[in-house]
Amino acid sequence: MPTMNMIQALNSALDVMLTEDPDTLIFGEDVGYFGGVFRVTEGLQRKHGLTRCFDAPISEGGIVATAIGMGAYGLRPIVEIQFADYILPAYDQLVSEAARLRYRSNGEFFAPITVRAPYGGGIFGGQTHSQSPEAIFAHITGLKTVIPSNPYDAKGLLIAAIEDDDPVIFLEPKRIYNGPFDGRYDQLLKVWAGEPGAEVPEGRYTVPLGKAALVRKGADVTVIAYGTMVHVAQAGIAESGVDAELIDLRSIVPLDIETIVASVRKTGRCVILHEASRFGGFGGELSALIQERCFYHLKSPIERVAGWDTPYPHAFEWDYFPGPKRLAAALIRTLEA
Amino acid sequence: MPTMNMIQALNSALDVMLTEDPDTLIFGEDVGYFGGVFRVTEGLQRKHGLTRCFDAPISEGGIVATAIGMGAYGLRPIVEIQFADYILPAYDQLVSEAARLRYRSNGEFFAPITVRAPYGGGIFGGQTHSQSPEAIFAHITGLKTVIPSNPYDAKGLLIAAIEDDDPVIFLEPKRIYNGPFDGRYDQLLKVWAGEPGAEVPEGRYTVPLGKAALVRKGADVTVIAYGTMVHVAQAGIAESGVDAELIDLRSIVPLDIETIVASVRKTGRCVILHEASRFGGFGGELSALIQERCFYHLKSPIERVAGWDTPYPHAFEWDYFPGPKRLAAALIRTLEA
Amino acid sequence: MMSNTPKLQLHIPTPPGRPGDEPTFDHLEIPPAGTVRRPDMSAPEADLRDLPYGLIRVLDDAGRAVGPWNPNLSADRLRAGLRAMLLTRTFDERLFRLHRQGKTSFYMKSEGEEAIGACQSMVLGRDDMAFPTYRMVSWLMARDYPLVDLVNQIFSNAQDPLKGRQLPILYSARQYGFYSLSGNVGSRFGAAVGWAMASAFKGDDKIAIGYIGEGTTAEGDFHEALTFASVYRAPVILCVTNNQWAISSFSGIAGAETTTFAAKALAYGLPGLRVDGNDFLAIWAATEWAAERARSNRGATLIELFTYRAGGHSTSDDPSKYRPAGEAAKWPLGDPVERLKQHLVALGEWDETRHQALQAELTEAVRAAVKEGEAVGCLGKSKPSVREMFEGVFKEPDWRLIEQRRELGI
Amino acid sequence: MMSNTPKLQLHIPTPPGRPGDEPTFDHLEIPPAGTVRRPDMSAPEADLRDLPYGLIRVLDDAGRAVGPWNPNLSADRLRAGLRAMLLTRTFDERLFRLHRQGKTSFYMKSEGEEAIGACQSMVLGRDDMAFPTYRMVSWLMARDYPLVDLVNQIFSNAQDPLKGRQLPILYSARQYGFYSLSGNVGSRFGAAVGWAMASAFKGDDKIAIGYIGEGTTAEGDFHEALTFASVYRAPVILCVTNNQWAISSFSGIAGAETTTFAAKALAYGLPGLRVDGNDFLAIWAATEWAAERARSNRGATLIELFTYRAGGHSTSDDPSKYRPAGEAAKWPLGDPVERLKQHLVALGEWDETRHQALQAELTEAVRAAVKEGEAVGCLGKSKPSVREMFEGVFKEPDWRLIEQRRELGI
Ligand SMILES: Cc1ncc(C[n+]2csc(CCOP(=O)(O)OP(=O)(O)O)c2C)c(N)n1
């Protein structure tokens, strides 16, 4: 099986879908001839033709609105928003139109669109190239939200997202496009080759939306993470020496509540890890759900390790970024509590 | 002291501020000559002049962008978004500009704006005149969010919001504009006269942002609510017969964590009540915070009673709306757990 | 670095009259019918830049069809249009009254604007798609959409085709080329362009027609839709229904003090037609011209339909609070139903007797449909199964919806 | 209901050349300098509708100032402009290289567009406010903003005036009439209008100038800002910097295949001026015209500044991947620095020796500033106190920020 980094895996997913389904098409800022600022769509216009993968005006609202209309027609559009930070001008389209079209029209129309966006921090992108806005999608009834953590999942989840008949927000942790990153920013960069999840089949396969991955089995505490934080979690667990179970959610809507509950009932402890700022973040929902369903199994408070409640600060990236040290400390606190 | 309903109290707050501070002004769709579709700005244009209270184009993004520029200049603009559901086209302006301006410019510029919007359900407004989007603001670093539950608070909080040097989202529970509503939709409509909170001073006073109100003292369980749900909570508590303590948050950012924690440590139990759909709603954050800070005091799981995870459904308003029955059942469950 | 003489001052547009004032339209320039030239639809945009400042009119004051835009329609078509318009008005009046009787939560009328949907519904094909505003039930009327389905939707009753999920009048009717409405104004304008682009992408021959109110042209959605339509040469007709009011705000608040809405086409290098929106024939001709342009891969056209909102904004509104009484009666472009009727009469193809008979027939049709809907039940008396609240959020409900449905005991 | 001959097809704009092709600008019509008329700034918009389709140019190929738009500037002003532009270029080149050396995370140059900020900064007053794009450091250069403060911001070091909170080059400099930049393109265009409206509201005499890239005109923000500017007659100048590229997308993706960016003014009943953006004198004259209009309560003007992005988009970009090599050199409107220099030389007010001396002086000034910044520290070597991360979220930190600061042990 070939080795791919996450960019190649995503590119392969798009290539497969353009090849297999003539109703798919891709558009977004700079995705056409150039292949996208992160090169995820590289070569697709050349291979599949101008109308299958093309540049869009700088208008995220317009991009999503157009995709919705195409979806209602019967196509399966895949759009790229250049950075997740720039998805906000399209928020009304996503919430008021894409998410609600099926419900309000009793299924006469629906929006089988996939909205891809590079996401998260760790690249010194400053305030507006680093944010993690998943919470503002998770709350919206009618939207699905997917966040892969490795090339294999990225490809399989993206194909599943494209084939899904509901609108899917597909957030790509850009810090791990080229290699896993465990938050130890002072160490050598890793590449994907040789890492788990880097062997990626050429053809079509799916990773179903709503199925978490059990990355590491453990007895004493459950760590829940997604995206880049799955790698940080591994480092943090190692650093703490705690026998932790690690769950990679892969999609936050649909959420694999069964896997989460089974694990926490077993371990009796839980730490949630995400990059987004803490207050009102998705960790709050996870904590609430777990507390509701595992209350009598909990031996210590569920902790959240997350970005601080500040905008994403350029110079203080590593002070802000929830790294393995902060996770390790939380794990130990949780165990000792 | 005069008796006012919530509309009159809000109108009075605006009138006071237009009178006392020449740098305040109001604009929004239909707020000028007509006085707003809910009549909150009635008479203000006539009294204070055309440039102090005027109609705006139907462009929520433009309204907020304009207000931000005015705020940066040194004014204190107050804008109305006709329904909270229609605030979404302005979401990027609120998040990327209003909330971040002070931080990114190191205080050279800031946005002392107040964004008012009628909010919440219970009026058969269907999908797009009923939503409660507070969670998507609570998560945004740099935004404050206020939700009053009675005329006295509404006026005092609105004046505080206008005088605040940070951007404030001011959500007005439209179902209780004219009278308190406790969720018993089959009973006679109440008016504000004679109800607690309906005596409102004529002049200027403030209710500080970030101070919750203890609406009812109780020993056995803490109920946390805001807006219309404060009234539903009272009915639900009465219906349950449980000796519950009721906290009205008044603002969700800043959040009065002290009052919450003190109460839950005392009662050992907690039910959170909000209209917004549950998943990813603000109740999740509250539940997580309380669990983190009161874990060893909790005698049973914190419950959330909230809107279902569906869009707001017209015909099923009362099936969707979290009413006193659902709260009462949760209170009893919590106590028996 | 000069300084000001005089000081700066903020300009706030105000309408020519308010309650208590005499209504006037003297500020408007209304050219006579038949005076705007009709260039070939294949003309380059640069040769069309005068059109947004004119006003395409076919019916003159005597009800004659004049000038180059006369579409020369058969009497049958004219009568079909009249019927759809009159049915719309009859239905609106009846349902508006039912709201007053508490039988539903909300209603909006199209009064004065019935020509738009009725006419364009007839010009466009069955496979084309309209992305309407809430004032376009006439589109469905022209296609014989079952009245009882409208009534059931308005009552949110057990037979509501939208299963009680949507506010009254926010219909969806795919088979009738009528895209799902929503309360948000403007947010479907871009979907019209996307739909049209999809047709072009597939090499199909369907076109789309999108609508937006003049007040709503201020939304970013308007600009984004026109930008995409222009860049990708989408086969779409984009219409601004300029009824001069947006709830209580006159069109000056949307920019009408400075230019026409049709002139917004110039920003995108698109043809902009300004059309008498109360003139069935003018709308027909302009729509046909734009449709032919779209079908021949020449791209989008913006059409301003200049009309007047004769009624209130909705059942929540009282226009006497913000505009002069009797403004509707003074509107120089008259009433679209009356004007088409007058034309048919002038042609000798219609008379008062036939008109009365038609009116009686339509009144009865509406009455029967309402009766049928009432038999199912009005709002609050009948509704679809509460299970429907949990359906359609996604294609398949996830565990949250299943659990919550159980929690509700259903 | 006609059907298609031929079938519909989706049009995707493509630029005239791609890597490997000969660069060409043959598709553009560039009129000679001095040929566009100069109406009085008080003329009604209806009399100005030809302007968006022309191109205001003052400097001809020989460096002479010709035609009605010649602002007749003193040699001192011209030299001051040249200095600001040259300083911008010198600074850009140096800092761009420092990024390559890993001393900062990001940089963007203004290469080829230096005339815009430099010139308009000189035309506008100290109390006016610019709402710039990220390609306008020349605005600050023309006002002698301390170079070392720029360097410290770019290094996010302990002396960074923005306390390490913002991406390099996203400056804020209120005292210099320079509004806070952000990574989001376009989202400050409306704030420029609001700021101008505030000035008018107060009866002050300050005006605002807002900027947006041609690519970014597609955002709803653009339309919303222009709508508000038009409706409330805001004293603002709104500029589209048309450098023909938006990262890898040519301007056809933003609508340039169908019309000019200046023509977008017509949608709002505003004057639209299309100006040679590499011609210091033309920019000056157009800006002065628009500023006078704004200051005399005549409202907003849209100015398209037609230029060419001579460099890459940013340090993250490699333009050889998507456009023909050597395109910049073929750009018919040349280089703004060279053209102003040529003009001064033609006037006898400048020569190669003085130019070399100026260049040496500016190189030294930049070197010194960089040295000073480096002494404080480059990115990662020096930063403000981590407490700064928690400041400025609100005017006063709330308990969350205080607790979190403590959690971090500071
Ligand atoms: C996004 C959004 N903002 C505001 C509203 C509230 N609203 C409903 S109708 C309306 C007026 C629309 O006026 P116009 O576009 O002229 O359409 P008309 O009603 O005249 O047909 C407004 C402001 C809304 N429904 N959606």
Ligand SMILES: Cc1ncc(C[n+]2csc(CCOP(=O)(O)OP(=O)(O)O)c2C)c(N)n1
């Ligand atoms: C809202 C938003 N969308 C997308 C981006 C990504 N982006 C940064 S610069 C740029 C191109 C802007 O092009 P243009 O407006 O022509 O300005 P120029 O760079 O040419 O000066 C894009 C798409 C962004 N920063 N903000």
Ligand SMILES: [Mg+2]
């Ligand atoms: Mg209107």
Ligand SMILES: [Mg+2]
């Ligand atoms: Mg550009």
